[in-house]
Amino acid sequence: MTSILILNGPNLNLLGTRQPEVYGAATLEDVERMCHDAAKTLGMTVECAQSNHEGILIDQIHAAKSSHAGIVLNAGAYTHTSIALMDAIASVELPMIEVHLSNIHRRETFRHKSFLAQVALGQICGFGAFGYVLALQALAKHLTTS
Numbered sequence: 001m002t003s004i005l006i007l008n009g010p011n012l013n014l015l016g017t018r019q020p021e022v023y024g025a026a027t028l029e030d031v032e033r034m035c036h037d038a039a040k041t042l043g044m045t046v047e048c049a050q051s052n053h054e055g056i057l058i059d060q061i062h063a064a065k066s067s068h069a070g071i072v073l074n075a076g077a078y079t080h081t082s083i084a085l086m087d088a089i090a091s092v093e094l095p096m097i098e099v100h101l102s103n104i105h106r107r108e109t110f111r112h113k114s115f116l117a118q119v120a121l122g123q124i125c126g127f128g129a130f131g132y133v134l135a136l137q138a139l140a141k142h143l144t145t146s
């Protein structure tokens with residue numbers, strides 16, 4: 001069965017309590033449960049991981065090459081700073097969808113730049129936790145039509 005890596009970056013372990021007015025009330029556990037449920041209806045499976053450390057995220061992207069057909073990535077603030085994460089995605093050549101709970105384009109200017117966007121299949125932002133479900137739907141469509 002097609003397996004997708006759901007990878008969350010720094011501070012996303014604090015979802016639910018971290019600025020709920022910006023990121024919503026859902027916890028990371030809620031988000032991961034939604035992903036498992038959505039994957040099931042799409043005939044896929046997901047593995048969920050989160051790290052606050054850039055190098056660990058890079059290792060997880062490298063490891064995904066041999067075990068997953070695609071990646072849903074919310075890299076948190078590393079989105080706006082990390083050429084290393086961008087290179088990791090480019091290196092593994094897996095389809096990746098970039099997700100943000102908040103609409104980064106309506107926020108501070110420094111959040112408008114994403115190094116990941118240029119190696120992403122697409123970007124989904126502003127729909128809260130539902131964005132992960134949308135990303136899984138988009139990946140399922142991509143993987144069955146490409």
Ligand code: DQA
Nearest residue numbers: 011074076077100101102111
């Ligand atoms: C975020 C947006 C980033 O700018 C921020 O640093 C995060 C979360 C989001 O999901 O909206 O940590 O990726």
